[in-house]
Amino acid sequence: MPDFRRVFDGPARGRRHSPNPGQTSWGRAAAIAVLVAAPAAGFAAAPPAKPATPVASKPTEQPLSGASRIAAVVNGDVISEADIANRARLFAISTGLPLSQEIVDRLKPQILRQLIDERLRMQEALRRKIIIQDTQIASAIKDIESRNNMQPGALRAKLASDGVSSRTLIDQIRAQLAWTQMLRELVGDRLNITDAEVAEQQKLAAQRVGQTEYRLGEIFIQVDDPANSADAQRFAETVIHELHAGAPFPLVAAQFSQTQTALEGGDLGWVQSNQLDPAVARLAAEMPVGAVSNPVRVPGGFEVVALQAKREIGRDLATVVTLRQAFFAFTSPLVDPQNPTEQQRQALAKARALGGTVNSCEQMEAAAKANNQPNRPVDPGEVRVEGVNPPAFRQLLATIPIGKPTEPLISRDGIAVISVCTREQKNVGEITASEIQHRLVNERIEMLSRQTMRDLHRKASIDMRDRGV
Numbered sequence: 001m002p003d004f005r006r007v008f009d010g011p012a013r014g015r016r017h018s019p020n021p022g023q024t025s026w027g028r029a030a031a032i033a034v035l036v037a038a039p040a041a042g043f044a045a046a047p048p049a050k051p052a053t054p055v056a057s058k059p060t061e062q063p064l065s066g067a068s069r070i071a072a073v074v075n076g077d078v079i080s081e082a083d084i085a086n087r088a089r090l091f092a093i094s095t096g097l098p099l100s101q102e103i104v105d106r107l108k109p110q111i112l113r114q115l116i117d118e119r120l121r122m123q124e125a126l127r128r129k130i131i132i133q134d135t136q137i138a139s140a141i142k143d144i145e146s147r148n149n150m151q152p153g154a155l156r157a158k159l160a161s162d163g164v165s166s167r168t169l170i171d172q173i174r175a176q177l178a179w180t181q182m183l184r185e186l187v188g189d190r191l192n193i194t195d196a197e198v199a200e201q202q203k204l205a206a207q208r209v210g211q212t213e214y215r216l217g218e219i220f221i222q223v224d225d226p227a228n229s230a231d232a233q234r235f236a237e238t239v240i241h242e243l244h245a246g247a248p249f250p251l252v253a254a255q256f257s258q259t260q261t262a263l264e265g266g267d268l269g270w271v272q273s274n275q276l277d278p279a280v281a282r283l284a285a286e287m288p289v290g291a292v293s294n295p296v297r298v299p300g301g302f303e304v305v306a307l308q309a310k311r312e313i314g315r316d317l318a319t320v321v322t323l324r325q326a327f328f329a330f331t332s333p334l335v336d337p338q339n340p341t342e343q344q345r346q347a348l349a350k351a352r353a354l355g356g357t358v359n360s361c362e363q364m365e366a367a368a369k370a371n372n373q374p375n376r377p378v379d380p381g382e383v384r385v386e387g388v389n390p391p392a393f394r395q396l397l398a399t400i401p402i403g404k405p406t407e408p409l410i411s412r413d414g415i416a417v418i419s420v421c422t423r424e425q426k427n428v429g430e431i432t433a434s435e436i437q438h439r440l441v442n443e444r445i446e447m448l449s450r451q452t453m454r455d456l457h458r459k460a461s462i463d464m465r466d467r468g469v
Helices: 027-041 081-095 101-127 134-147 154-161 166-191 195-206 226-244 249-256 260-264 278-286 342-357 361-371 391-399 433-459
Strands: 070-074 077-080 212-222 267-272 296-298 301-312 317-329 414-427 462-464
Touching (some): 077 081, 081 101, 101 166, 134 154, 134 166, 154 166, 166 433, 195 433, 212 278, 226 249, 226 301, 249 260, 260 433, 267 433, 278 301, 317 361, 342 361
Antiparallel strands (some): 070 077, 296 301, 317 414
């Protein structure tokens, strides 16, 4: 168990918390809890955080064998085997897992189909004059780094060190943003969910109070031609193998899932049985929390689901806290806790000083804003205590007096000091209007996305070159 009260004059005994496969936190409250908990992980140096968003494939200076050959031509746009090899390499980078040539070969057919879809999407977005500004891409990269507790520029440096051009990252983000923007423009006024629609959904939910609902993640693998069904199933089985080996479910979903939920790490949110395919609903009812399913045949392809949590509709009492936090970043990672740099000692001194001057959340907020750390939210919103890890930090949030600052919580990247502002019991099982609106919007965008992709495939000129891909 990490020792949160440890400072530089003590040995490094703790480790940064790592979720089990398929158990990465989902949703806003849980994700924030992980973000808040990260600074409390202790001294022990941890590996760099992994990127949470998939990136595109472009040739690199060190392609796998045969990478210069053409794999497909999509409306005149070439996809090379280098593109496929780079996507496989990117998968290895983002999950932190080594990939054997056998695994790469099993991934190739499905990667090629996904790259074809990406080319079609980008071509259609450009045809509709959807322009993504460089500032939007820079903001997206900054968001990835922030959500993964990475220093600015660390993600590009990581890709470069592994032989993947930053162009790879930029092109993929551009395609994702363009496709999403295009779909939202096409949906138009249908994105405006009316009060009557929300009320109808709330009425239906009220009729199901006490029944079970599930927090699920999904990886959807499309089968657009029955002849490709065996390839898709092998691909799904390979993905599951990597999940069992430790690959984080949201990263794999972001990399390979072929629905709009991929942009949110596969997060389906809280869903009820009648909102799921019958085969998936049966699995969800039988799976233990934290489990990842085998591939399930559903209309249009295969689905792999991860069960994050279960609850009774309308009945889910939880302890919810609000926080304020100040963070003192290190200019270089803490490598040896017993030999910190001078800047790290100064950061610790500043963090300790808060204990003598801060006596309320208002004072903590003022101190945090004066410290000016844009990558760390001063107010991370409501946090459900039961979902916080590691357990020692969960206990701290549950017991520390309101307004009293914690002692310095030291991590590899810096030091946090946190004050709990409010602590109350809430029924978080109630389905809110915003949750309903979010789900209905996503359903409409997903329906349009699949329909548009079918039309693009039907009209496209796609020349597949059979070279073992």
